[in-house]
Amino acid sequence: MSYGRYFPTGQKTFLKRVFAAGEKTMLDTLTGYVTGSGANHVDFSLPYGSDAAEHYPFEPGMRFELLCDNKGMGLRLQASFLERLSSRDIRLQFEGNLEFISRRQYRRVDVTAWVGIKRGAGNLAEMRKCWEESLQQLQAGVSAAKLTEFQKFPINLAGGGLRLPVKAPVKTAELFLVYLSIGDKGGIICALAEVIWAGEAAQDGSQPAGLRFLNILERDQGRIDKVVSELLKRLEQAGD
Numbered sequence: 001m002s003y004g005r006y007f008p009t010g011q012k013t014f015l016k017r018v019f020a021a022g023e024k025t026m027l028d029t030l031t032g033y034v035t036g037s038g039a040n041h042v043d044f045s046l047p048y049g050s051d052a053a054e055h056y057p058f059e060p061g062m063r064f065e066l067l068c069d070n071k072g073m074g075l076r077l078q079a080s081f082l083e084r085l086s087s088r089d090i091r092l093q094f095e096g097n098l099e100f101i102s103r104r105q106y107r108r109v110d111v112t113a114w115v116g117i118k119r120g121a122g123n124l125a126e127m128r129k130c131w132e133e134s135l136q137q138l139q140a141g142v143s144a145a146k147l148t149e150f151q152k153f154p155i156n157l158a159g160g161g162l163r164l165p166v167k168a169p170v171k172t173a174e175l176f177l178v179y180l181s182i183g184d185k186g187g188i189i190c191a192l193a194e195v196i197w198a199g200e201a202a203q204d205g206s207q208p209a210g211l212r213f214l215n216i217l218e219r220d221q222g223r224i225d226k227v228v229s230e231l232l233k234r235l236e237q238a239g240d
Contacts (some may be wrong), residue, residue, distance in 0.1 A: 003077060003094050004037035008126045013044065015092075018063040018078065021092055025218045030056065031173065031194060035089060041082060042066075043091050047173035048124040048194075051087045055125030058084065064092060074101040108157035109231045113155055113181060115164060116148030120175030127175045129213050131192040134177065144188040157182075159225035161193060161212040168207035170198040176211055182227045189223065191216035 007013070008032060017028035032044030046052035062081040076099045079092035082126055092174045142148070156163040160180070168198070172195055180189040192215040199208035213221070 002039040003098050004039055004042060006075055006077075006195065007034045007037045007042045007066075007068070009034055009036065010069070011068055012175040013066050014066040015044070016065040016067060017084075018065055026153055027213060027216050027218060027221060029212075029214050031196075032090070033131050041091055041093050042079065043085060043089060045089050048175065049088070052124050053084045053090050057122050058090065063095070065083050066092070075099070076101050078231055079131060086097075087134045092155065095238075106122040106159040106160045106225060107228050107232055108156055109228045109235070110156050111231060112152055112155065113157065113183070114150045115153045115155065116144065116150045116179035117164075118148060119166075119175070124175065127177065127192055128215060131190065134190045135217070138188055142179075144190075148177075150181070151180070152198075157224065157228055159221050159228065161196075161210065163208060165202070166209050168201035168205055170195055170207045170209045172196065172198065175214075178211065180224075182224060184223055186220075186223050189216070189220040191220065 011035060011076070013032050015030040015032050018023075019028075021083050024157045029048060030048075033048055034042060036043045036047050058081050060081060060083075064079050064081070066079055066147040069075070071198060075230045077097075078095045080095050082091045082093050084090055107198075116230065118130070128192050137147060150208045153164045162180075166176075174195045176195070178191050180191070191213045193211035195209050197210040
């Protein structure tokens with residue numbers, strides 16, 4: 001069956017890496033914009049600079065789960081990497097069957113938290129490397145205060161990302177390294193995130209930005225989801 005019709009040109013799609021059982025315990029995703037499709041394939045442009053496709057470690061047959069919205073429905077379909085079409089464009093081959101799903105949304109909560117951020121001065125590969133190095137340092141016992149400067153921010157937090165004010169200007173697909181303290185005594189969380197939307201700049205020079213996690217350890221994502229659920233439960237009980 002041809003699935004190309006479900007991926008019109010310009011469609012924003014999340015490409016979630018599919019790992020073999022026990023191979024990885026991390027979220028590894030990309031955002032892609034459809035540039036074309038055929039009966040058995042779909043082409044994406046990656047929004048992380050002119051050489052984004054060159055610097056992601058694509059390999060033939062590498063599997064991804066494609067997640068997007070189409071006419072109000074969530075779509076999910078697996079695909080495998082075929083080839084780089086250019087320094088920022090790739091082609092994936094459809095695999096398996098298309099599923100219409102109810103996109104699970106992480107629960108969100110407004111909270112004040114200590115956050116450290118590093119804005120991406122380099123390309124996707126460099127930011128992925130920075131994320132991996134930061135994880136290694138944190139796991140080795142290096143103080144997070146040596147890696148970044150923390151400030152207290154009013155944020156909207158969820159397992160899939162967060163909203164916070166950052167120094168303007170902010171642009172879509174800009175990359176951030178985020179260090180987050182969620183108060184659960186589990187240590188600092190480090191994640192690589194991309195800007196998926198930016199609001200209007202305020203008079204103080206800040207600009208609200210919505211960040212989606214691209215790379216984060218699964219256990220850290222689970223910690224965030226648990227803390228958010230507990231905070232929401234307390235708020236509901238306080239309102240009774």
